[in-house]
Amino acid sequence: MTHIYNFSAGPAVLPKEVLAQAAAEMLDWHGSGMSVMEMSHRGPEFISIYKAAERDLRELLAVPDNYKILFMQGGGLSQNALIPLNLLGHKPDGATIDFIHTGSWSAKSIKEAGKYAKVNTAASSETALPPQAEWRLTPGAAYLHMCTNETIGGVEYQPDFNDPRLKDVTLVADMSSHILSRQIDVSKYGVIFAGAQKNIGPAGVTIVIIRDDLLGKALPICPSAFDFKLVADNDSMYNTPPTYGIYIAGLVFQWLKQQGGVAEMERRAEAKAKLLYDALDASDFYDTRVAPANRSRMNVPFYLKDESRNEAFLAGAKARGLLQLKGHKSVGGMRASIYNAMPIEGVQALVTYLNEFAANAVK
């Protein structure tokens, strides 16, 4: 096997232990004679897998009892439509949704929600989190949507929603790219959603965590397969769920618990991010664009000051097995995604390369 470190923004690196277990169980899960892929979603084997995954995620994030956890299909992107389709049914015509715009993903959410309601961008910045005191909130808004970690631009919230104006606001958070990497107070949110393919498992699974009282408010035009209440009432089996992806997510949840849970992931994320940002800050050769207080610990975009060296940088990285470092095409430059499953050794290898490439270029 080629030894590599995979810095992809998603689908992304998974724990080797999880992949090894999945390989070992592929043809025969626990003596059943079946692959998990072959199991009826209604059978006792898969039901046990599903229940364990749900229970472990609930434990990892300390999800209160009055929240449902849904395992859906469609990806984070689909939620940009499915959230308004599911939350606006109880509002009279003319509902407004507030948004905080912090980068590409919140921008997409704003555009899509505009199909279903009036939208108000309450604050906007792609390089720093707009101060909460400056958010121009709409009285009576249906909800306030934020992307708490912008995968492309690299702006991350340090959650602190003590603004008294937010006391009665329903917060909807897209946590796709940093869920399970920091402790959160779920009770401050109405809905949390996340595509799995960063910190949870394979692409094709979407997690929705929703407070009970927000169920049953779908617009009549919401497709039944994506109606949160129908999904919740049927334990995510209103339609056939993405069974194998849920199984892999469940193995990741077990791995997280074995590693020490979200508190330990948070500690590691801070250590990994500090190592990388310190190296970037210490060099005149590289540049970052996000305000230090709002730098993502998961997705680290950076730029070579001399961008003519970009191709040489990427080729040298690839030769060392440091893969997928090219930045998103919409912003250019480089990006290192360092999710839970990225060991600190991978970040150390990247830092070593950053320093050597800079030193060699200066010669």
Added chain:
Amino acid sequence: MTHIYNFSAGPAVLPKEVLAQAAAEMLDWHGSGMSVMEMSHRGPEFISIYKAAERDLRELLAVPDNYKILFMQGGGLSQNALIPLNLLGHKPDGATIDFIHTGSWSAKSIKEAGKYAKVNTAASSETALPPQAEWRLTPGAAYLHMCTNETIGGVEYQPDFNDPRLKDVTLVADMSSHILSRQIDVSKYGVIFAGAQKNIGPAGVTIVIIRDDLLGKALPICPSAFDFKLVADNDSMYNTPPTYGIYIAGLVFQWLKQQGGVAEMERRAEAKAKLLYDALDASDFYDTRVAPANRSRMNVPFYLKDESRNEAFLAGAKARGLLQLKGHKSVGGMRASIYNAMPIEGVQALVTYLNEFAANAVK
């Protein structure tokens, strides 16, 4: 490993060779150092997997060049909404959709479509295909929807759309549970869709085959992630696709080609179905309810005439490793799903058991 035959209606049995290859490649696909689950969907490795899957499916079904193949999320159930959301945009208010009702799945499609348009049930029967001459079609209907194999009730079309009234009608076919088991003339359809978890691969992948001229007709309320034109224009990567499921589907497509393609699957399906129906017909102990000409070759529902023996029948089957034979709760009885990956030896084992159970019960 327990030796079993898995008669689940879906998720369902997969070829052992496919599972073995997936296990062997789990931690390192082709020397890349990555699992397929860890690959960026934009990277050259996954793009090559995607293109091969698309090409092989196109070859297997002889899909003409003026049709796009989409790999989506959401399951067949979601298409009950996504088809009208994608096809009605060019119709003035008051569009009507015609349906042929042949069982549970077409019934669900009719109900869901009613959210978006007027619906007309042009013909209805759950035990036989209504004769085409008796279909009460709506002049100027947006399209005609049919479920060409009812997974629960077991009614299957023998495609023959030579009715001259259908010449200018856009046919939409839900082929979820018999796609790739018979040769079809794709050019007779406007849209073909199928959830993967019967004859294609794992749950969480949905195939849509759509004629070019039907793209770009979405209603404004159609979620972008499920807009067929956006999906088609972005090679199924408008949002992150279910990459691992597509990889498994691709392995199944390769297996199908190695086995002799769809013509060979059709031959095997006929042989397997004949073996099973002949045994049921020859016994006074069992009953079937679908007209012989419309019996599904994939999903074989049957009943013990003495239903008090149902539990004993299922327990005895399980003891022999014949799993998942219980019928759908909405219709009761038994059901044997015998998809492409079910070897004839599994059907032979079932027939042996059917005869022995009947003989022992009569004693």
